[in-house]
Structure formats: C-alpha cells, structure tokens
Amino acid sequence: MLGNFIYYNPTKLYFGKEVHKNLLDALNGFGKKVLLVYGGGSIKKNGIYDTVISALNEAGKEVTELSGVMPNPSLEKLNEGIKVARESGADLILAVGGGSTIDYSKGVAASAYYDGNAWERFWLGGKEPDADQKIIPVGSVLTLAGTGSEMNGGSVITDESNKLKVGKVFDDRLMPKFAILNPEYTYSLPKNQMVAGIFDIMSHLMEQYFSDDDDSTTDYLIEGLMRSVVASSRVAVKDPENYEARSNIMWSATWALNTLLKMGKSGDWMVHMIAHAIGAYTHATHGMALAAISPAYYRLVKGFGLHRFARFAKVVWEVPTEGKTEEQLADAGIDKLADWIKEIGASSNISSLGVTTEMFDGIVGATFLGGGYKQITKEDVKQVLNDSL
Amino acid sequence: MLGNFIYYNPTKLYFGKEVHKNLLDALNGFGKKVLLVYGGGSIKKNGIYDTVISALNEAGKEVTELSGVMPNPSLEKLNEGIKVARESGADLILAVGGGSTIDYSKGVAASAYYDGNAWERFWLGGKEPDADQKIIPVGSVLTLAGTGSEMNGGSVITDESNKLKVGKVFDDRLMPKFAILNPEYTYSLPKNQMVAGIFDIMSHLMEQYFSDDDDSTTDYLIEGLMRSVVASSRVAVKDPENYEARSNIMWSATWALNTLLKMGKSGDWMVHMIAHAIGAYTHATHGMALAAISPAYYRLVKGFGLHRFARFAKVVWEVPTEGKTEEQLADAGIDKLADWIKEIGASSNISSLGVTTEMFDGIVGATFLGGGYKQITKEDVKQVLNDSL
DSSP states (O other), X not given: XXXXXXXXXXXXXXXXXXHHHHHHHHHTTSOSEEEXXXXXXXXXHSSHHHHHHHHHHHTTOEEEEEOOOOSSOBHHHHHHHHHHHHHHTOSEEEEEESHHHHHXXXXXXXXXXXXXXXXXXXXXXXXXXXXXXXXXXEEEEEOSOSSOGGGSOEEEEEETTTTEEEEEEOOGGGSOSEEEEOGGGGTTSOXXXXXXXXXXXXXXXXXXXXXXXXXXXXXXHXXXXXXXXXXXXXXXXXXXXXXXXXXXXXXXXXXXXXXXXTTTOOOOOHHHHHHHHHHHHHOOOHHHHHHHHHHXXXXXXXXXXXXXXXXXXXXXXXXXXXXXXHHHHHHHHHXXXXXXXXXXXXXXXXXXXXXXXXXXXXXXHHSOOOOSSSOOOHHHHHHHHHHTO | OOOOEEEOOOOEEEESSOHHHHHHHHHTTSOSEEEEEOSSSHHHHSSHHHHHHHHHHXXXXXEEEEOOOOSSOBHHHHHHHHHXXXXXXXXXXXXXXXXXXXXXXXXXXXXXTOSSOHIIIIIISOOOOOTTSOOOOEEEEEOSOSSOGXXXXXXXXXXXXXXXXXXXXXXXXXXXXXXXXOGGGGXXXXXXXXXXXXXXXXXXXXXXXXSOSOOOHHHHHHHHHHHHHHHXXXXXXXXXXXXXXXXXXXXXXXXXXXXXXXXXXXXXXXXXXXXXXXXHHHOOOHHHHHHXXXXXXXXXHGGGSHHHHHHIIIIISOOOOTTOOHHHHHHHHHHHHHHHHHHHTOOXXXXXXXXXXXXXXXXXXXXXXXXXXXXXXXXXXXXXXXXXX
C-alpha cells in the first residue's frame, strides 16, 4: 500500500537531438557566470564540449572550467570545487557528463556557501542546507545513462583516505533545474560503460521492487521499466548506435531514479550499499559491482519475499508458471537475471573486479547495513561476497 | 521511437490522508484572496468542504465561493467564473472536486485577465495566453480519480447552444501548482462514477498506446499502468473502501495523463473525440461514453496496428499466445476489454446513454476527425456509433 508522500520534481528535461537549441533555451533565466564541470576530457574528443561552449558563448556567458571529475568523485575533489565555485561567483553550475559529474556538481552547489565542514554535515550527518543558505543552481548535459542523477537530488562522494563512499540525497533545491538528454551522446561510450549503466538502471529498479508486499501501481510501473530495459539492452549490446534502444535506455534511467518510484514505498538498497563499499576498496565500476553481487544477494533474501520474486520471474522474464512452486519460480527468475548479466557482458563475479578475500572484512565494515525483506547482518554481507567471488 | 520533446511538470502532489496539514503547507506562498470552486455541493455532505474551509481559515485566507460547476462545464458557466474571479481579485483558485471542477478552474484562471473572447481564442483558436497576460494560479483538492486534470494543462468546456465540447490543453502555466490527493475522498462516490473514472483512465492509456509502431519505454510504462488499473478495478468494484485499490486508481489516473506518456509519441484520441460529441448531445457521463464505443472503435482500427493489438492481448490481458495468429490475438484482446467493461459495470452500448440513430448525423458533425493507426472519416464515426448501439 502506498504510504503518504509529497511528490515534487521540477527538473525540466530536454530530450532528443537538438542540443544546441535546447541548451540556449535552458540557459535563459540564469546569471552570466557559469561554472562548467566535466570529467577526463572525453567530451573534447567527441565534440560535445564544442557544442556546449558554442551555446554558452552564444548566450553571452562567462565560463570558468572545472575538469578532472573522476568516476567516484573524491572528497578532496569536492573541496577543490567548493573553492573554485565560490571564487568564480558562479550563477549556474553546468555539469557535462554522467552521474559522477552531476553528483559532484550537486555536492559543490550545496556546499560552496556552507561555512563549515560540508562533508560532515551533509554526507555523514545527513542534514539539509539551511533554508537561508545560498545554493548554486545546477543544470546538466548528460553523456551517460544510468544513475538518474539528472533528475534527483542524489550525490555520492568518496572519502578515499577513510575508504567511505557515501550517498546523500538532497531535497528538491539540489535537483538539477534542467537536463539535456541526447541519446546520441551516449554512442561513443566504451561498451563496458554502457553495460554498467544498463545494470545500474536495472539495479535501481530491483532495489525499489524487492521490498514491501503490496500490489501498488508503482510495482507495475517498475515491471514495465524492467521489461523495457531488458528488451533495449539486447538490441544495444549488438547495435550500440540503435537510436531507439539507446533512447529507451536513457529515458528508463531517468525514471528509474527520479523519485517517482520511491513515493510511498520503503525500498531495500543493500546491493548499492555493498557495491559502494566494494567501490571504496577497488575503484570497480559502480554498475559492474552491482551486477557481480546481485544474484547472490537476491538468492540470500528471496525466501523473505517469495511471492514478489515469483512475480518477477513471471512478469519480467516471462518464465512459464505451470507446474512450478513459488520457490521454483523465484529461483528461475534469479537464474534469468544471472543469465542476462552474462548475456550483456556485465560482471558475474567480484574477483574480476579486483576483490580478494583479504578485503572482505574491510568491505563488510564499510557497508551501511539495512535491508528490505530482510535486515542484513555483517555475516550476510560476507556470505554475499563469498558467493560472488 | 521517441521523438524530440521537452518534459516539464512542476505540479506538487500531496498524496495520502493528511489533507488538512498538506493543504496548509500548499497554501503557503500564495496571496490572501482565494476563489474556492466546487460543484453541486456533495463536498458539504461528506465533510471535505469543512476540512478545506478550516485549513483556509487557519491560513488566514479571504474566501470567495463559486459553486455549481456541472459535470460538463458550460461556456456560460465559464463566463460567470471569469467575472467572479476578476471581481474577487483572486490570488489563487482552489478547485475542490473532480476533473470538471479542475478543468473549469483552469479555464477561468487562463481567461479572467484576457480582454477578449476567451472561448474563441483559447478553445476554438487553440492559442495560448500571451507571455505578459496575468494568469491566476490554480491548486486543487481531488475528490474523483480519472481525468488527470490535477497534473496537466487540460480544460474541456462545452458550448451547449452550439453543441460543441472542446478540449484545450494549456501550457505549463496552467498546470495546477499543487494537488491534494486523498484516496479516501473518493470513497463516497456513487459506484457508477467510480467506474466511469476507471474507464476514463484506461481510455487515456489506450489512446496513447494504440499509435506508433515502436517499442518505446513509454509503451512498457503504459502496459504497467493498464495492468495496475485492471487489477485494482477488480478489487474496487467489490470493495470500494479498499484503500490500496483506490490509491492505485488515483495514482494511475494522475500518471496516465500528466504529460509523461505523450512525450515523443503521437497518440490517437479519436475515442475521446467521439465521446465528446456524444457528451454534447446527451450529457452522458464521459467515462461511460468512452466505454460504450471503445470495443467498436478498436475493432475498426485493429487491422492497421495488428502487432500492437496482439501485444495488448498478451501483456495486458495475459491471453495465451500459442497457436494463435496475430489477428486472433488482437481479437481476443479486444474481447477481453469488452468483457472487462461488463465485469466492472461500465456502459457496453450508447443506447443506454440516450443516444438514438436520429442523433448520428449531429454527433458525426460535432466530432473532430483525426486518428492514430488510421485517419478516421465521417463514415468511420458513423460505423462506430452503429456498432455501439
């Protein structure tokens, strides 16, 4: 049953090929000074940088650049960004990249005018910026589909020295004011990054699906999105420049984690918690870490939500139900998930991501414990790691 | 394939039982003068009026009342509202009711400060208010699930003397600023109104599903919503006070027509066009008119989108596919739809709604022609009416 909730999501989404025109429209209404944030410079090779700069120039903006945002944005980099944003007097932070760049930009936007230790207050302390604190508006040009960061308040930052990767979800003031979504911008990604993004989407859906015991509209929406992601992934791995498949993947990513599906529901999120801890120890690609542990995690908890796992098999994977017990159906669904992970080329084990048994205690210790159908213990985390080796 | 589009939907939704508290929060940030719009007074019997007035008083608002909004809001009533809104100097129009009351309030909000014939400019002419024209913000307390008016810019008004029922979709300035959604508020509805609302939702989904030939994420989302509506309807007709079923119906209604599903797609909408014409001649309940003609309409067009109709049968109605041709599957899906219409007690024919063969020419003439898989002719409309008698 859907609990009480408030849904408000004012991010304006520009979807399709007309990036220059859309960006000009989106930049309207913000001040002159733009802090342009991006990663390692791939946007300079594929022409996206030129398109963005040309629109910024045409709109008469003064641009300060802040590049080098890494896949798991570090606390050190966050502190650099806070300084740059404040010195530049940015009226808008324009994040050009994937989830890491947008997550990072939101972190900078929230922290630039906070007079204190932002990491401790927002990420470790879980607090929101005060009502009267200045927040820099964020906009984005998305180049990688997966995290949903383009339409939510999420911001994952890693404290490398303490091996802590912490996800903070800010309130709607930190949701991007706009996001430019051009599926073609994702064509130039290496295949393994595309696949990692696809699994990230699937994981967001599963984290929200495998919890509660009800029959809410949200569950049906999630099933629809999962079916779409599976269908499009099968086209995209064979034909990465298939516009329909890549546009479906991009659109699914946004709706999988833009706050709609969590309304009135509880969620699980333990696969993400364990994968974050793995990420802090190995720099494994986030989506690949999720894939490597998902089958083992769901085999561990399936007995506590058998009906839902059976439904997953039937609706998402179209497993024939005749003559099967609920448990057999549930098993078949997780097997189908594991098969699909292999089929699209996602990671099937954590050894391939550099995890060794020596790291287990550290990873277990860095995992925030919680759960959906089952409250997860340290022993459970260890078992998932063992079963995923 | 999803075409280029811009998605922006800033309506804040308060979902659940805490109406008084939610309304107090929602009223924040609007001026003192509130124009309270409602229908025939049922809200005074079921206590909703008292809750709303108590929140308005607590928020210190000056209230002007405008009641008597009818199921198909008339042009005459619109003109009365324009006058009242202007004279009262309303800072906010608060619509308490179902789609008709909210549609009407948007019409008043758009027209109050337009110096000219609003009906001709906005509804017949299809134009938007000028950028510098004053528009009164609209908020709503929803008491009937179905139209989706609580989160879109739609406003259907009927010119009774000329028998013209015209739907206008305004831009995002006319989308309600907030909507209070309490599933319990729909309990006191007569069963036939609940059923009409349910079919209205299903029709919004079908109008957007039966068009285009692609495999977009939107199609999967629509399938999820259709499955949810069918499942919840079966619970709600037997147990109208089942909170889970009524909350699913309410939430599905909002998402079925809040602009998400139309992004980058073409749509059909001929069932609505014919039903609007029927409504102008008979005052038939909108949802019932949709139900009465849907099977005949879809039998007429199914050959032009056979693959999609077969998918509808398989995914939404779980018709076994084995040994069936695509055409047999398509037929089976429409049969299932017709069975469901009977099962939930929606109208299976237009005779029961007061339509006679003498009205056919008038209804055909009042129907705006268009279509999805097939461009519909006057003869087609006549055939649908004949097949639906």
